[in-house]
Amino acid sequence: xxxxxxxxxxxxxxxxxxxxxxxxxxxxxxxxxxxxxxxxxxxxxxxxxxxxxxxxxxxxxxxxxxxxxxxxxxxxxxxx
Numbered sequence: 001x002x003x004x005x006x007x008x009x010x011x012x013x014x015x016x017x018x019x020x021x022x023x024x025x026x027x028x029x030x031x032x033x034x035x036x037x038x039x040x041x042x043x044x045x046x047x048x049x050x051x052x053x054x055x056x057x058x059x060x061x062x063x064x065x066x067x068x069x070x071x072x073x074x075x076x077x078x079x080x
Contacts, residue, residue: 037073039064052076 039045042064045057049066054076056068067073 037065037077039066049076053079 037045037048038060039048040063042057045064045066049055049057052066052073054067054072057064057066058069059065060070065073067076
């Protein structure tokens with residue numbers, strides 16, 4: 001089977017796939033936020049929140065995401 005992307009990790013491959021699908025209009029832009037905004041630790045999510053210009057972190061399905069909530073995360077990412 002031919003690989004579409006050279007993958008360093010399964011997560012990197014998923015991120016690239018979601019980004020590609022969103023770019024051609026198959027997936028909504030919110031999918032990009034999820035693929036780029038998921039962290040294993042609260043500290044990593046808080047660090048990313050600073051870079052995005054938002055405050056806090058929140059949990060989603062056991063993973064950490066930057067900003068107080070998803071709506072704020074999406075707003076911050078649209079400004080990038």
